[in-house]
Amino acid sequence: MHSISCLGASDGASMTAFVAALPVPPGDSVASSSVFLPRYENGSSRLAVSKPSWIVRTESNVRREKMKRPDPPCVVCDGSGRIDCHYCRGRGRTNCLDLIMLPKGEWPKWCKVCGGSGLGHCNRCLGTGEFRDVMGFHFMTNNRDST
Incomplete structure (x- = not known):
C-alpha cells in the first residue's frame, strides 16, 4: 500500500x-x-463520478438564439429595454460617481436600486424595447384618424 x-x-x-x-x-x-x-x-x-447529473453533454450545431430587435425600436433605449440607472448614473456604485475608477484603497458602495449592474428598465417602453408614444394626454396634437 x-x-x-x-x-x-x-x-x-x-x-x-x-x-x-x-x-x-x-x-x-x-x-x-x-x-x-x-x-x-x-x-x-x-x-469515480457518483452522480450522472454531473456529466455535461453538448450537441453540435446548436446555436444561441439572438434576441431580435423590435421594429420599430424604442427611441430612448434603442430597443434594448434597459437604460443607465438614474441613481448611480450607470456606474453600479454610489460613491465617487464623478471618477471612472475608484481611488486606491476605496471599496465600492454598490447601488441598491440596480443591484450594482448599472442598468434599469426604460421608462418609455417599460423594458420591452418596442416603440411607444409619450405617455400622457395628447390634447394638443391633431388626431390623424379623424378627418
Missing part, C-alpha cells in the same frame, strides 16, 4: 514523481490507457 503525505513544490519533477508513486493495478500500464485515472489496488477508480 502506497501513501503520499504531501506534494511538495509545484514543478514538473515533483508532479512526475507524484504520478509515478500512484498505484497502478497489475497488467494495466499508464501508457496503455489514453486517460490516466489513479486507481486502488482492486482496480476501482479513485475519481
